[in-house]
Structures are given as structure tokens and as C-alpha cells.
Amino acid sequence: MTFDADEAPELRAAHVIVVANEKGGSGKSTLSIHLAVALMKAGYRVATIDLDIRQRTLTRFFENRASWARTAPWKVELPKHFAPDRSESPNRQDSETAEFAVFAEAIGEVEHDYEFVVIDTPASDSYLMRLAHSLADTLISPMNDSFIDMDVLSRVHHDRSQRGMVAQYAEIVLEARRKRRLVDNGLIDWIMVRNRVATLQTNNARQVDQTLRKLAVELRFRVAEGLHDRVIFRELFPLGLTALDALEEFHHTLTASQKSARREIDALVSDLRLPERVAGADHLESRHIWFEQISDYYRDLGARRGE
Ligand SMILES: Nc1ncnc2c1ncn2[C@@H]1O[C@H](COP(=O)(O)OP(=O)(O)O)[C@@H](O)[C@H]1O
Ligand SMILES: [Mg+2]
Incomplete structure (x- = not known):
């Protein structure tokens, strides 16, 4: 039995997770950070995209983390x-064309070599934010236990006639779902995650x-239990660390x-029901090691038989 340890893993297009809510x-950003770290710790190759151009929270977190990584x-x-x-273009069409080109290049660069792409988005409506939505395989929307947060989904109103409008x-x-159906008949699995419970x-x-x-x-989303309000979810940001580290x-x-x-976080990742058929790097490594062990076993057996 032979096994080529350098054999290229079988890859599919990366699963795109968009974290968004207006x-x-x-x-x-807190969910994007914890999800990206959890998936990396599970052995997956993860790419991240920060579309919140004003706040850049995800980018700042990974800068902090990279600086830690050098001495950790x-x-x-x-x-x-x-x-x-x-x-910067004042012309809307030009700016959308340019933004699309940069975004498509980023996705193109990672979609075949990474299992997951996690995209953090701004709270404001923008071209890139809508584009990301139409690309999502899994869409995660965190929300606090408040009617104010719910109001961006469906009108919360004392007047019954105005209540429940999308x-x-x-x-x-x-x-985004309509567009997606037209393009590739793809489904967007939308999950509402309760946060700061x-x-x-x-x-x-x-x-x-x-x-x-x-x-x-009504709106076809799932509800995940989510995260409690905990200091540990915010205090490690300057170090670029999480409770998972x-x-x-x-x-x-x-x-x-x-x-x-x-x-x-573990419960959240399992609630998301992300595809398991995507082989993670660690899974691949264990498979390689396991295959090597089997090869060694047969080689030894052959040697004992004098073959
Ligand atoms: N589960 C949580 N427990 C404690 N603090 C949290 C939790 N989730 C978010 N926060 C804090 O709430 C604030 C807003 O969170 P953030 O992730 O920046 O939101 P967004 O990216 O949607 O604007 C930040 O100060 C963050 O540290
Ligand atoms: Mg943010």
C-alpha cells in the first residue's frame, strides 16, 4: 500500500460565512473574531474579510494577534x-466596479485553498455589504434581547396595522436571497444569534x-442560543486573544x-451546522498520519512473511 503524503487535498469552494445586521x-465583530478563531482551532484554513471600512475592528484584532504571535x-x-x-471615485458606478474588483479578487484568492471565509460587515447599508449578503452560504445576525434590535427586521409598533411590516x-x-436563487439556486442559511444575553x-x-x-x-431564519454578556468576550481584544486561546x-x-x-462558542459553532464534508487541515493531517501507520503496518507484516 502506498500513500503520497504530499497528495493535494480534495478541495471545494470555500464556505462563506457573513456576519451582518444593520x-x-x-x-x-465579536462574533466574527470568535468564529474565525474557533474554526482555525478546529484545524480549518480560514480567510477573513473586514468590510467595515470605518471601524476596522476585525483588522485591528488580527493586527494585535499577529503581534502576539511573534513572541507567544x-x-x-x-x-x-x-x-x-x-x-474614492465620486461616480457611483465606477466606485462599485472598483470595489467589486477588489472584493472578487480577495474571494478568488482564497476560495480554493481555504475551507471558510468569515466576512465582518458594517452596520450601514453599502454596496459591498449587499454584495457580501448575496454571496453568503451562512448568514449570521447577532442581536441583543431588545425590541430596538428587532425593529430592523420587522416593525415593532403599537398600531397593529403597522406592526410586522418587513x-x-x-x-x-x-x-440577497432572491438574487442568489437566480444566479446559482443557492440557499442562504440565515441564523439569528442572541448576543449579550x-x-x-x-x-x-x-x-x-x-x-x-x-x-x-415568517422570514425563514433559525435562532441560535448565542452568547451571554461576559467580560471575557471583550477584555482580550488588545492582546488579539480570545477565551479559546x-x-x-x-x-x-x-x-x-x-x-x-x-x-x-462550541455550542454556537455546532448550532451553525457548518458543512462537515470540508476536510479541515487537522483532519487531513490525522488522515495522512493514519494512512502512514497503515502503510507501515503492512510493510512490517510483509517483512515478517519474508516478502
Ligand atoms: N457577548 C458579549 N459579552 C460582552 N461584551 C460584548 C459581547 N458582544 C459584544 N460585546 C461588546 O459590545 C460592543 C459592541 O460589539 P461589536 O462586536 O463591536 O459590535 P458590532 O461589530 O456589531 O458593532 C463592544 O464593546 C464589544 O466588546
Ligand atoms: Mg463591528
Whole structure:
């Protein structure tokens, strides 16, 4: 039995995960960061694209992480990161053409060699933001337990006649879905992720939850349990680290909040039901090692038989 360890892995086009919601501060960048790190830790090759040209949170995080990686005593995974600029052209068509070219080049560069592309987006409606939506295989929208966050999906109104109208952000997603169906009949799996959930279940949280589940049926999205409000989700940003990193190297033990944060991220990744048929780098490596072991076994067996 022979096995070529350098054999190229069988690849498919990368699975595109877009993190978006037209609501500032809902946790898009926080989720993008944790998701990208979780996928890298699971052994996948991950590319990241920061479309929030004004805030550049994702870019700043990975800059911090890259600087840590240079001196860290343990492995610090880094994605292939892109931060396209907004076009300066005053002509809308020219600027869209230029922005599309840069974006398409970034996707083209990674789609065959990476298993996942995670795209963080701005809160404001823009050409690139809509383009990213129409490309999403998985669309993740974080939202806080608040009717204000829900209002960008469906009008929350005391007047029944105005209640339930599809609102601006949901309109963007529905349009992206229509476009996508025309182009490649692809589906966009839209998942609403509750973020900064309070530990105490309040009356408001229960009402928001009920309304969300009703909307999920109308707008065809799934609801994931998501993340609680935890200091650990924000305090490590300057270091470019997350609760998923080997912080126990510092503290010699995992803190309770770190354990809970890890559990929540794990649960979130499993709720997303990302495709498993994409072989991760670690999976590939283990397969190579396993194949080598089998080869060695047969070679030894052959040698014992005097072949
Ligand atoms: N689960 C969480 N627990 C604690 N703080 C959070 C959580 N999610 C987000 N934050 C904080 O909330 C603020 C907004 O989050 P951010 O990810 O920047 O939102 P967006 O990218 O949607 O504008 C930041 O200060 C961030 O650190
Ligand atoms: Mg952001």
C-alpha cells in the first residue's frame, strides 16, 4: 500500500460565512473574531474579510494577534486577512466596479485553498455589504434581547396595522436571497444569534424571544442560543486573544468564565451546522498520519512473511 503524503487535498469552494445586521453594536465583530478563531482551532484554513471600512475592528484584532504571535510561547493561529478600501471615485458606478474588483479578487484568492471565509460587515447599508449578503452560504445576525434590535427586521409598533411590516434589514436579506436563487439556486442559511444575553431571564427577554421565534417562521431564519454578556468576550481584544486561546498558560488553570465562554462558542459553532464534508487541515493531517501507520503496518507484516 502506498500513500503520497504530499497528495493535494480534495478541495471545494470555500464556505462563506457573513456576519451582518444593520444594527451597530450588536456584536458582529465579536462574533466574527470568535468564529474565525474557533474554526482555525478546529484545524480549518480560514480567510477573513473586514468590510467595515470605518471601524476596522476585525483588522485591528488580527493586527494585535499577529503581534502576539511573534513572541507567544504557544501556537497563535492567524487567518489570511483582507481589508479592502472603499473606492474614492465620486461616480457611483465606477466606485462599485472598483470595489467589486477588489472584493472578487480577495474571494478568488482564497476560495480554493481555504475551507471558510468569515466576512465582518458594517452596520450601514453599502454596496459591498449587499454584495457580501448575496454571496453568503451562512448568514449570521447577532442581536441583543431588545425590541430596538428587532425593529430592523420587522416593525415593532403599537398600531397593529403597522406592526410586522418587513423592515429595512430583513429586506436586504430577502433581496440577497432572491438574487442568489437566480444566479446559482443557492440557499442562504440565515441564523439569528442572541448576543449579550443577560444571566437573569427577564420578562422583556421572554417577550423578545417569543417575537423572534414567530418572526423566524415568517422570514425563514433559525435562532441560535448565542452568547451571554461576559467580560471575557471583550477584555482580550488588545492582546488579539480570545477565551479559546491557551490562557491557562498564564493562570495555570481555566477560570469559570473562560470555561463557560468556551462552551458557548462550541455550542454556537455546532448550532451553525457548518458543512462537515470540508476536510479541515487537522483532519487531513490525522488522515495522512493514519494512512502512514497503515502503510507501515503492512510493510512490517510483509517483512515478517519474508516478502
Ligand atoms: N457577548 C458579549 N459579552 C460582552 N461584551 C460584548 C459581547 N458582544 C459584544 N460585546 C461588546 O459590545 C460592543 C459592541 O460589539 P461589536 O462586536 O463591536 O459590535 P458590532 O461589530 O456589531 O458593532 C463592544 O464593546 C464589544 O466588546
Ligand atoms: Mg463591528
